[in-house]
Amino acid sequence: MRTAKTIILYILLIMSAAVMVFPIFYAFMISFMEGREVLGGRIIPQSFTFDNYMSAFERVPLLRYLWNSFIVSLAIMVGQLVVSSLAAFAFAFLTFRGRDFLFFLFISTMMIPWEATMVPNFMTVQKLGWLNTYTGLTVPFFALAFGTFLLRQHFKTIPIELYEASLVAGISRFRFFWSVVLPVSKTSLVTLGIYSFLTAWNMYLWPLLVTNNDSVRTVQIGLKQMQSQEISTEWGVVMAAVVIVILPTLILLFAGQKRLQSGLTQGAIK
Amino acid sequence: MKAETELPVKVEEKEKGRRTLPMFVQGALYLSPSLVLFFIFLFYPMARTIYLSLFLTDGQGEPIRFVGFENFTYLFQSPSFQNSIKATVLFVLYTVPAGILLALFLAIIANEKLKGIGFFRTIFSSTMGMSVAASSVIWMFMYNPAIGLFNQIVQVFGLSETQWLLDPKYALLAVSAATIWMNTGFAFLVLLGGLQNIDQQLYEYAKIAGVGYFYQLRKITLPLLSPTLFFIITVSLINAFQTFGQIDMLTKGGPIETTNVIVYSIYKDAFINHNIGSASAQAVLLFFAILLVTLLQFKIGEKKVHYQ
Numbered sequence: 001m002r003t004a005k006t007i008i009l010y011i012l013l014i015m016s017a018a019v020m021v022f023p024i025f026y027a028f029m030i031s032f033m034e035g036r037e038v039l040g041g042r043i044i045p046q047s048f049t050f051d052n053y054m055s056a057f058e059r060v061p062l063l064r065y066l067w068n069s070f071i072v073s074l075a076i077m078v079g080q081l082v083v084s085s086l087a088a089f090a091f092a093f094l095t096f097r098g099r100d101f102l103f104f105l106f107i108s109t110m111m112i113p114w115e116a117t118m119v120p121n122f123m124t125v126q127k128l129g130w131l132n133t134y135t136g137l138t139v140p141f142f143a144l145a146f147g148t149f150l151l152r153q154h155f156k157t158i159p160i161e162l163y164e165a166s167l168v169a170g171i172s173r174f175r176f177f178w179s180v181v182l183p184v185s186k187t188s189l190v191t192l193g194i195y196s197f198l199t200a201w202n203m204y205l206w207p208l209l210v211t212n213n214d215s216v217r218t219v220q221i222g223l224k225q226m227q228s229q230e231i232s233t234e235w236g237v238v239m240a241a242v243v244i245v246i247l248p249t250l251i252l253l254f255a256g257q258k259r260l261q262s263g264l265t266q267g268a269i270k
Numbered sequence: 271m272k273a274e275t276e277l278p279v280k281v282e283e284k285e286k287g288r289r290t291l292p293m294f295v296q297g298a299l300y301l302s303p304s305l306v307l308f309f310i311f312l313f314y315p316m317a318r319t320i321y322l323s324l325f326l327t328d329g330q331g332e333p334i335r336f337v338g339f340e341n342f343t344y345l346f347q348s349p350s351f352q353n354s355i356k357a358t359v360l361f362v363l364y365t366v367p368a369g370i371l372l373a374l375f376l377a378i379i380a381n382e383k384l385k386g387i388g389f390f391r392t393i394f395s396s397t398m399g400m401s402v403a404a405s406s407v408i409w410m411f412m413y414n415p416a417i418g419l420f421n422q423i424v425q426v427f428g429l430s431e432t433q434w435l436l437d438p439k440y441a442l443l444a445v446s447a448a449t450i451w452m453n454t455g456f457a458f459l460v461l462l463g464g465l466q467n468i469d470q471q472l473y474e475y476a477k478i479a480g481v482g483y484f485y486q487l488r489k490i491t492l493p494l495l496s497p498t499l500f501f502i503i504t505v506s507l508i509n510a511f512q513t514f515g516q517i518d519m520l521t522k523g524g525p526i527e528t529t530n531v532i533v534y535s536i537y538k539d540a541f542i543n544h545n546i547g548s549a550s551a552q553a554v555l556l557f558f559a560i561l562l563v564t565l566l567q568f569k570i571g572e573k574k575v576h577y578q
Contacts, residue, residue, distance in 0.1 A: 009382055041422055094293060116316060119315075123331055204403055239411070252399065
């Protein structure tokens with residue numbers, strides 16, 4: 001009875017995993033194939049070749065795009081961590097008139113779909129002269145209500161007595177924030193950091209709008225370009241680029257999966 | 271849900287003795303980066319969108335003439351927009367229920383304590399690390415009429431080749447299937463987290479009582495998972511309304527506008543046709559649609575959801 005259940009579970013798990021992972025596996029396989037093998041509709045290459053990877057780096061400024069994506073994702077991650085943790089600190093420790101109203105204001109930001117604001121945002125960024133700059137790609141995303149709530153939840157687990165005692169001892173609020181609250185909340189900060197980096201790396205619509213040359217274009221938009229230019233002939237090269245683009249985030253995800261999961265669940269329930 | 275922890279008043283009284291900024295100013299200082307950014311990049315543009323939706327605009331998005339609700343009446347009479355609404359609603363119906371059921375199934379089988387379960391969890395969550403652009407390239411290849419996987423499968427069954435992304439009958443379904451796959455990782459991770467938060471004792475009791483697997487699932491797992499389920503339904507609905515990347519990469523809204531979902535339609539009107547007034551009107555409708563979904567969920571959620 002018990003073994004029967006286990007066997008059924010393993011069968012279900014293996015079958016589901018095969019289906020879920022197939023597109024990624026397929027992309028890896030195609031990226032190692034020669035052109036004629038791709039066109040022949042093979043799934044596993046006869047011999048593995050790295051030519052596609054060479055071509056991918058030669059044909060498009062892939063390194064440049066990767067660098068741009070890295071800078072943009074890192075900037076958004078740091079920006080969101082700084083801005084969200086400051087706000088979360090105020091909501092968790094300070095009491096002042098209008099706090100509840102401001103908290104409500106933060107909640108209300110989650111009801112505004114970003115896409116509904118993109119046209120005026122594009123015009124703002126254009127007027128500020130931020131088109132084709134890292135600033136234009138990153139700054140509009142620094143404030144994040146979700147991040148604020150996530151961190152506030154963790155900050156509130158710090159005993160309020162500690163805060164009071166530090167005030168009595170004459171330690172400034174910012175000092176308390178910097179040397180007590182942040183170090184204690186490292187796990188939440190890492191969770192939010194992973195989430196921010198993943199989301200920023202995978203951003204599509206905004207980089208599409210605010211970049212029109214290679215200088216700061218991110219790798220996602222680079223993929224779109226490759227796909228529309230090389231479509232029928234060079235699938236192997238395009239897939240090699242796909243693999244290069246997904247590797248960093250897949251590694252980050254696998255490394256941070258446990259933390260991400262508990263972080264997301266906290267966001268869901270509280 | 272925890273109540274707000276109120277700070278004891280005595281701290282504030284002590285403060286008054288010292289020469290420090292009033293609490294309100296201090297709070298505002300910590301909140302100011304967020305507030306400034308929200309105002310510039312969220313509240314102002316939302317208000318501006320609503321404002322522009324009532325105007326005829328030039329190509330640069332400067333209002334020319336006040337037209338009241340004309341942009342809206344024009345939209346509702348336009349077959350193209352009606353089509354866009356239809357595409358959006360169908361897209362939501364195709365992707366949300368199926369996507370959540372799939373993720374729930376995966377989360378339930380991955381919540382068992384078995385050898386090597388971590389490996390399966392990693393696989394099931396992997397699409398969360400996949401960008402829309404990368405996923406779209408892969409699916410585009412799989413849908414390729416000549417060499418893609420789907421037509422190879424179809425041929426095994428002796429059926430004729432299909433132009434998955436160019437046939438109005440299949441294009442939206444094809445994009446939906448790709449979308450479900452892309453979103454599964456996130457929904458899976460959230461639901462698995464929810465399952466792991468359920469008190470294991472309950473299952474021990476159930477085992478002692480000799481209750482069967484599916485009865486446990488129905489009476490313990492699903493009710494206690496309902497807050498998480500509720501969260502993921504809301505997020506999935508909102509995400510589905512906001513879909514853009516895969517449409518842009520796979521179909522560009524075609525064929526004959528069958529996949530022209532609302533955000534793609536806004537993008538096309540604003541940045542290709544330079545009709546900012548119409549784009550703004552559609553953005554306002556998107557805003558209200560999402561607001562409605564959120565409010566409805568809150569209302570239903572309060573009544574039906576079981577909190578631990």
